[in-house]
Amino acid sequence: MASHQMLPEMVVRMMRDNGIKRVKIFDADPWALKSLEGSEMEVMVAIPNDMLGIMQSYENAKEWVDKNVTRYTHPGGVNIRYVAVGNEAFLKAYKGQFMNTTFPALQNIQKALNEAGHGHNIKVTTPLNADVYNSPDSNPVPSAGTFRSDIQSLMTDIVRFLDGNSSPFVVNIYPFLSLNQNPNFPVDFAFFDGGATPLNDNGVAYNNVFDANYDTLVYALRKAGVPNMKIVVGEVGWPTDGVNFANVSFAKRFYDGFLKKMASGKGNLDVYLFGLIDEDQKSVLPGDFERHWGIFRYDGQPKFPIDLSGGGNDRYLVPAKGVQYVGNLWCVFNKNVKNQKKLKQLGGQVSYACTLADCTALKYGGSCSGLDQQGNVSYAFNQYFQLQDQDVEACSFKGLGVVTKVNASSGGCLFPVQIVSGSARAAAHVSFLLLLWLLLVVVLL
Template identity: 45%
Template sequence: MGSGVALFTLSLLLVTHHAHSAIGVNWGTMSFHKLKPSTVVDLLKANKITKVKLFDSNPDALRALMGTGIQVMISIPNELLSTFSSDLFVQQNLSRFMGKGGADIRYVAVGNEPFLTSYGGAYQNYVFPAMVNLQQSLVKANLASYVKLVVPCNADAYESNVPSQGTFRPELTQIMTQLVSFLSSIGSPFVVNIYPFLSLYQNSDFPQDFAFFEGSSHPVLDGPNVYYNAFDGNFDTLVSALAKIGYGQMPIVIGEIGWPTDGAVGANLTAARVFNQGLINHLLSNKGTPLRPGSPPEDVYLFGLLDEGAKSTLPGNFERHWGIFSFDGQAKYRLNLGLGNRGLKNAENVQYLPSRWCVAHPAKDMTLVTDHLRLACSQADCTTLNDGGSCSQLGEKDNISYAFNSYYQLQMQNEKSCDFDGLGMVTFLDPSVGECRFLVGVTDKSSSAELMARWGIYHICIGLVVWALTRCYIL
């Protein structure tokens, strides 16, 4: 998505009649409520996920993955491409975690969408030198035959009105030719991120049904080929661009693709399920695309595994809602990944904070609440309250309660964080309304911390009882 955040990518092995194709899921870690790495790894194993990609080289994640047999892709964030030491990187992030019983690291991603148009070329000149240095370091460490380098690119790296005329952007032609030649020489695939949702979101004239896999009343005609979905058209545009620089048979991996469930019109549970299931079924059919019939991408990584409430909303509020699981590892919708399970398995043994919420005090005047709302939503995630969000239809007081609670959970239910100059109060009754879920945070604290939390609950309960008796107000 063009961000330098820590992201994981998971991959599920899908067996077809002709080839092994893998469905992947990006696991992002930009969350206010992070699950333990061990909990996430258990989630991967429960769903038979066999590959994971980390957009940095988080040591806690790598330790949790050791001995699991899950294949790993680690990455170097864009902002480090110009400064990192390749020898030191290999030593600290590969060699020390690999070996018998270690992490099965297969790929290193050199940046993430470093040629994105919005970056204005800021990272463009650092990618190739970084790759050359890394390859030399892998050779010295005797890892070059096992660990491969890749560069995840955004689909804006190429352009065309029809797939057969696809070319790389003029300013990228030289560096792409150099890059692809190098990737080919070391046996690495071309990795690209494709987002039909963004095409629909950014263009009001984009045919909605063309974004999905159910067939379209607005197909794209390209000579003898007909395209009924945006994915195939985008993929073949890249195939054409690669062919024009002499690498028409280059293996292609889809690094990111998915559909958000909230934060924008068209971002909802139904659309996400239909898109992702349609994509999986399309891949399982082994149909391929018009320019690569019978040859689907080697791997396709769904974006993403978990919602990330701390991501930047600059592209849109939907950025925090791409997960097929909510932040706490609970499946949002039914999805058959083609692995024998008819649906997703939820994370187990998640350590939640106590079941309590912060809401707007029902007996208080909210006239002066504006500054408190601004504070709460500047730090916590309130994106579901905006137009198109699952909580956008709440009444005024429920809106306030949602913002208060988001901040309260972010502050790990600190008692003072629900004060808001007396406008907030703690409740033990779940204030969720319909599809609008008022979250309870998660924690990775020890059992002693849990005892302290329970002791805090006891005091809150006593306080509520006294308050109710003295004020004669029924909660």
């Protein structure tokens, strides 16, 4: 959900350069999967929620497996390990929309995988948000954990089915959300550096919300009759912009502690960090932080030092190689405009720009929230200008904008310049090859 995506092969190379060996994608995009061929990276592909309904047909499930799994599992192909059926399908916000379609889709995809000869190596699962289980308000400790009452029977059926097929329970756990959504949440309890008051549960002391949340799931699985079921953390991370607690400092603190914990081997968890790259067109319905989960910026530049091995080495990750930028141009507020009638249109022009482009860094607590009024206008104008590939007309704003070659970034507020998207580069490459072919034909004639 980014307006300008890097070439998939560039992203794969960036991951390999940084020693990333497993990747989870949220669909089965053929361009992405083709780029993963021969990489030996373990891949989780996915069926989006809006396809769960059609997967109730076994014929559709077979067709999907043939097209999106079998097609890529040849020698030297893609190392597909899991098929994720839906994503957080039982979120309360969905109001039961996928309640009747998720389990049948799971069953059909697993059956299709088995029939195609993949069932032993490729497992079906359904990543779920941590809100599918809880502890009662009267006893808010992990050992009291159970699946949510409205889906308890369904969850019991699902986890027993998954466990029977040696498939894992995939859960998304976000300490950031616990902190961001509860004004009374103790800040230190979201991290791993031991500053929080422990939560005591029958002699077990929990020093952070991740461990407490994880063990709540462990107890819920025990009560559902699958005490030894494998758990995979499908998403965990910390955003870097858009709201008060989403910043580089907190993100680094979280990852440093979390990765050190993973490296210690306690629990031997399989974990997918979320996410890799920022997404400027992602929905902000859950919050203005949603577009800033990446450990890399939109252009493949690392945001902060991080040691993915958990060894504590403070170093920046290897950036993406071969990124092309549209140009070193910015769009800013035209300070020469003095006409009051024109200036009264500023609010409407800023609103227009931010309706289409990403202005979440301007929100309270964001990295650009400290700009003055003219800075806010310039940031909004530039975001729209970059979204439109630096088209000069996109900096008009009824005469209130002006293009400059001077970088308008200020302090920790980045005024970005746009990259040439992967699709544009691919199209240009095809056009170039076509031109060469035409020239060759002309020469031969």
